[in-house]
Amino acid sequence: MEKIRNIAIIAHVDHGKTTLVDQLLRQSGTFRSNQKIQERVMDSMDLEREKGITIRAKNASFQWKGYLINIVDTPGHADFGGEVERIMKMVDGVLLVVDAHDGPQAQTRFVLRKAMENKLKPVVVINKIDRENARPHKVLDLVFDLFVELKATDEQLDFPIVYASAKNGFAMRELHENNQDMTPLFEAIVQHVPPPKISTEPFFQMLVSNLDYSDYLGRIGLGRIVSGRVAVGDSMVCIHRDGRRERATVTALFTHEGLEQVEIKHANAGDIVGLTGFEDIFIGETLTDCEERAPLQFVDIDPPTIRMRILVNDSPFAGRDGKFVTARHLRERLLRETRGNVSLQVNDTDTAGAFEINARGEMQIAILVEQMRREGYELMVSRPEVIFTRAADAALLEPLENLYVDLPNENLGDILQSIANRKGEILGMDHHASRVSIEAVIPTRGLIGFETDLVNLTRGQGLMSHLFREYAPFKGEIGGRGRGVMVSMESGISTAYALNSIQERGRLFIGPQEDIYEGMIIGENARPEDLPVNPCREKHLTNMRSQGEGKGIQLEAPLRMTLERAIEYIDTDEYVEATPKSLRLRKRILDANARKRAAATAA
Numbered sequence: 001m002e003k004i005r006n007i008a009i010i011a012h013v014d015h016g017k018t019t020l021v022d023q024l025l026r027q028s029g030t031f032r033s034n035q036k037i038q039e040r041v042m043d044s045m046d047l048e049r050e051k052g053i054t055i056r057a058k059n060a061s062f063q064w065k066g067y068l069i070n071i072v073d074t075p076g077h078a079d080f081g082g083e084v085e086r087i088m089k090m091v092d093g094v095l096l097v098v099d100a101h102d103g104p105q106a107q108t109r110f111v112l113r114k115a116m117e118n119k120l121k122p123v124v125v126i127n128k129i130d131r132e133n134a135r136p137h138k139v140l141d142l143v144f145d146l147f148v149e150l151k152a153t154d155e156q157l158d159f160p161i162v163y164a165s166a167k168n169g170f171a172m173r174e175l176h177e178n179n180q181d182m183t184p185l186f187e188a189i190v191q192h193v194p195p196p197k198i199s200t201e202p203f204f205q206m207l208v209s210n211l212d213y214s215d216y217l218g219r220i221g222l223g224r225i226v227s228g229r230v231a232v233g234d235s236m237v238c239i240h241r242d243g244r245r246e247r248a249t250v251t252a253l254f255t256h257e258g259l260e261q262v263e264i265k266h267a268n269a270g271d272i273v274g275l276t277g278f279e280d281i282f283i284g285e286t287l288t289d290c291e292e293r294a295p296l297q298f299v300d301i302d303p304p305t306i307r308m309r310i311l312v313n314d315s316p317f318a319g320r321d322g323k324f325v326t327a328r329h330l331r332e333r334l335l336r337e338t339r340g341n342v343s344l345q346v347n348d349t350d351t352a353g354a355f356e357i358n359a360r361g362e363m364q365i366a367i368l369v370e371q372m373r374r375e376g377y378e379l380m381v382s383r384p385e386v387i388f389t390r391a392a393d394a395a396l397l398e399p400l401e402n403l404y405v406d407l408p409n410e411n412l413g414d415i416l417q418s419i420a421n422r423k424g425e426i427l428g429m430d431h432h433a434s435r436v437s438i439e440a441v442i443p444t445r446g447l448i449g450f451e452t453d454l455v456n457l458t459r460g461q462g463l464m465s466h467l468f469r470e471y472a473p474f475k476g477e478i479g480g481r482g483r484g485v486m487v488s489m490e491s492g493i494s495t496a497y498a499l500n501s502i503q504e505r506g507r508l509f510i511g512p513q514e515d516i517y518e519g520m521i522i523g524e525n526a527r528p529e530d531l532p533v534n535p536c537r538e539k540h541l542t543n544m545r546s547q548g549e550g551k552g553i554q555l556e557a558p559l560r561m562t563l564e565r566a567i568e569y570i571d572t573d574e575y576v577e578a579t580p581k582s583l584r585l586r587k588r589i590l591d592a593n594a595r596k597r598a599a600a601t602a603a
Helices: 015-029 045-053 078-087 108-115 136-149 183-194 327-340 362-374 411-420 450-458 495-505 563-569 593-602
Strands: 004-011 060-065 067-073 095-097 121-127 161-165 170-172 203-206 210-214 218-228 229-231 235-239 247-248 252-257 259-262 264-270 273-276 284-288 306-311 345-348 354-359 380-381 397-406 425-432 436-445 464-472 485-488 506-508 520-525 532-533 574-578 583-587
Touching: 004 183, 015 060, 015 067, 015 095, 015 183, 060 203, 095 108, 095 136, 095 183, 095 532, 108 136, 108 411, 121 183, 121 247, 161 183, 170 183, 252 264, 306 362, 327 345, 345 495, 354 362, 362 380, 362 563, 362 574, 397 411, 397 450, 411 425, 411 436, 411 450, 450 464, 450 563, 495 506, 495 520, 495 532, 520 532, 532 574, 563 574, 563 583
Parallel strands: 004 067, 004 095, 095 121, 121 161, 485 532
Antiparallel strands: 060 067, 161 170, 203 218, 203 284, 210 218, 218 273, 229 264, 235 247, 235 284, 252 259, 252 273, 306 354, 306 380, 345 354, 380 574, 397 436, 397 464, 425 436, 485 520, 506 520, 520 583, 574 583
């Protein structure tokens, strides 16, 4: 037991967390010298590699000087907080990785708060010290301020500090040292992270903190053994969340060697293991030896704040690209997602083929939709809505978020105006060189579409992050999208001739020679109202020669939206149609006359 260390690694997006894990695995000798491995081995999902973020928590382990170090890479984005909260139950310490220039960011704050609540011992790694404009001493002060703000205990405030460059593979305890490898970080982990806390009870107990799935063995429950030991073939009891007791036999046990999941015959208290044999196992449930035992405590996670609908694709192009297009396919896939993702809730609705998804943020749902379209699903997504609640006196409450924005000085006025329009209140501003950091409190409703504004106003130089704060009284109405959209009146193939005249009225989302259907959104109008257009119009042929014949048409490059941006952009009467090959924006009611009648009825 004294030779085991269980740690989670936490950081803001892009602070070098996954690269640091790579170096620890490499320098501990986990990989053979001739083994070909890719960069950022812990980010195994395609989406994680493309976006440069960690979405799913992943386990790895390595040996160093006789110590077994189990390490869990946690997501840095608050939308994936369900992953983070469970991991904190499995570990005894955390590596807090902070960029030597940027300092602690909002997502750092979110994950660190969870670690503090679980009384975990932190080791602070100030990474990227070789970066231009690095300011490690200033960043250390900011980290200390953050610990104080999060009400850290005296023991937590006495944290060890390691300065590192994960990219170049070296770490040091003092900045003036000259070191070539990560040895100081290995030593800090072994010295300052305590061995696993073990219950004195002699019988087996384990809390399921994560789930995996095997096509051959079924569901795998992952967690840390709290007490006792377990072996393949043992008879165990699962205490379900609803109080039910189910008995089954352990059919397989797994642990990690490096990044590989390997089978073992038995495991003891303190080990992080995967266990199969239970068909119906779920996160937060207790595994133990007999029916009379009490369940282990599981802390409920933060509530979902965003609601969206995922629907069967009913556009004229439905079924062209995807393999899975029916309501049954969608329902099975969404329910499968909830088994491993406790912060996501899926409900049936009164409308056939429509499912309501409750989540932490639109990013979480956008990632799920992106995964589904890559797996061959076709679906439609509605605009995100905020989940309201009622206070004891029946007053309407809405979720508020802490918003953190970092942007160039010259864009400050525009962003402050945008935050004010969205009912945000500025808490503080901090100027550093040519940039400024803003902290504000804003309704979750006000964040929908804000990132698009930030990107446009700062020409991509603005950074933002946000955290759930609390439910508070309703702040009043927030204005919607300032501009209307251009909606196709016809079905057919878009022509350069038609688009040339349409682009004078606004910004195009499509190019020539694309399939179009009636009711599809093909661009943004420069004015507030929606504009019906015909992108399929062709030039009439005549036997007269015109002076302009043969002049080239100059079309501006169309704006191609990512899935997250499209979901933020659409209005309440619009959908994003997502298929394996295409992303289209469309009106909910495709027929123009039916739309007018519906608008008149609503008015």
